[in-house]
Amino acid sequence: MGSINSRPETGKLFIDFRYRGKRCREQTSLVDTKENRKRVQKLLDRIEAEITLGTFDYAKHFPGSSKAQQFKEMQVRSRHLDTPLFSDFAEVWFSEMLIQWRKSHSDTVRRTLNGYLLPAFGEKEVGRITKAEILEFRASLAKVTSRSNKPLSASRINHIITPLRMILNEAANRYNFSSPYQGIKSLKVPRTDVEPFTIDEVRLIIEKVRPDFRDYYTVRFFTGMRTAEIDGLQWDAVDFDRRQIMVRSTIVNGEVQSTKNDGSFRAIDMSQLVFDALKHQYEATGDRQYVFCTRNGSPLSHNNVTKRVWYPLLRHLGLRKRRPYQTRHTAATLWLAAGESPEWIARQMGHSTTEMLFRVYSRYVPNLTRQDGSAFERLLKSNFNDFKPDAE
Numbered sequence: 001m002g003s004i005n006s007r008p009e010t011g012k013l014f015i016d017f018r019y020r021g022k023r024c025r026e027q028t029s030l031v032d033t034k035e036n037r038k039r040v041q042k043l044l045d046r047i048e049a050e051i052t053l054g055t056f057d058y059a060k061h062f063p064g065s066s067k068a069q070q071f072k073e074m075q076v077r078s079r080h081l082d083t084p085l086f087s088d089f090a091e092v093w094f095s096e097m098l099i100q101w102r103k104s105h106s107d108t109v110r111r112t113l114n115g116y117l118l119p120a121f122g123e124k125e126v127g128r129i130t131k132a133e134i135l136e137f138r139a140s141l142a143k144v145t146s147r148s149n150k151p152l153s154a155s156r157i158n159h160i161i162t163p164l165r166m167i168l169n170e171a172a173n174r175y176n177f178s179s180p181y182q183g184i185k186s187l188k189v190p191r192t193d194v195e196p197f198t199i200d201e202v203r204l205i206i207e208k209v210r211p212d213f214r215d216y217y218t219v220r221f222f223t224g225m226r227t228a229e230i231d232g233l234q235w236d237a238v239d240f241d242r243r244q245i246m247v248r249s250t251i252v253n254g255e256v257q258s259t260k261n262d263g264s265f266r267a268i269d270m271s272q273l274v275f276d277a278l279k280h281q282y283e284a285t286g287d288r289q290y291v292f293c294t295r296n297g298s299p300l301s302h303n304n305v306t307k308r309v310w311y312p313l314l315r316h317l318g319l320r321k322r323r324p325y326q327t328r329h330t331a332a333t334l335w336l337a338a339g340e341s342p343e344w345i346a347r348q349m350g351h352s353t354t355e356m357l358f359r360v361y362s363r364y365v366p367n368l369t370r371q372d373g374s375a376f377e378r379l380l381k382s383n384f385n386d387f388k389p390d391a392e
Contacts, residue, residue: 002044013028013030013037015043017051026067028040047061082175085125116160117164117167127171134168161186168180194333197330202221213309215284216281218273228250232290238278238291266350332361335376337364338376
């Protein structure tokens with residue numbers, strides 16, 4: 001997305017956009033006013049539309065720009081190539097894929113293109129990128145450090161490479177050449193780090209957590225909901241009559257989005273503890289849209305809750321520091337310990353099959369016989385029958 005800004009020294013507007021993998025800034029003669037911003041925005045919208053359609057002529061819009069000649073020379077060179085530049089085809093591919101992606105995913109792909117793929121391959125003809133260049137690029141990523149000053153993980157490198165593979169494979173299909181990505185396997189990623197809490201630790205956490213977050217963590221621990229799912233949970237998705245939670249949407253970067261995939265769109269059966277917690281929570285936020293929200297009714301910020309509530313509580317209780325996502329793993333392992341059916345657990349977790357359940361939680365799988373949630377209910381009753389939270 002391009003932007004409109006003004007230069008402090010002149011007060012005149014200029015536009016900032018990307019074309020052929022390069023950042024372009026072009027000055028206008030218009031001073032910074034509301035009306036002029038509208039005029040420049042229309043120009044920017046037209047430019048971005050033409051770039052998407054592949055009809056953008058830099059010299060036509062900015063005949064006096066030094067970049068116009070540069071891009072003209074690039075266009076002349078590209079006419080003699082069998083396939084378009086990677087930067088051009090990547091933009092076409094991205095615009096075509098947008099319709100099937102969630103916004104959070106499209107934002108991630110956009111950052112990957114701008115930060116890694118376009119700088120590395122943007123000026124190369126898409127049909128002449130070699131396998132050796134891909135492997136060299138991947139190897140270079142292992143030397144890049146993340147924000148925490150640590151090398152990029154194998155999982156992160158795979159996520160960066162995935163759009164490259166998709167772009168090259170799609171170009172190969174359209175322009176009838178062999179994809180250089182053939183034979184390149186993803187880096188091996190260590191198994192998911194599962195560090196669930198024990199039932200005694202869960203009870204301790206729920207007993208000692210701030211009263212205004214007791215219902216929140218009760219639901220987290222005993223439903224296996226993801227952070228984005230519970231933070232995006234709305235009251236119209238809570239069915240007390242059927243004793244079910246309908247997972248329909250999530251909150252990602254402050255925006256309401258659809259669930260991660262079809263399997264994630266599901267109904268979670270409420271245990272008695274979860275039912276009671278939500279009934280209690282309804283007294284506090286039942287007149288609001290979101291089940292768990294701030295005082296003004298807006299969704300919770302998971303970063304804020306983690307830093308101000310979750311980690312301080314674990315330190316206070318002397319428990320090992322673990323990410324809040326471990327509450328989801330805890331739910332799965334408690335269901336398994338109770339002897340629930342793998343198919344039932346997979347449905348509760350939002351997995352389309354039991355494959356991930358056995359792969360991730362294999363060492364927690366006992367002899368499973370139940371299939372309706374009753375075994376888990378008995379486990380809760382035996383451990384929480386005398387549970388009486390501190391008065392608020």
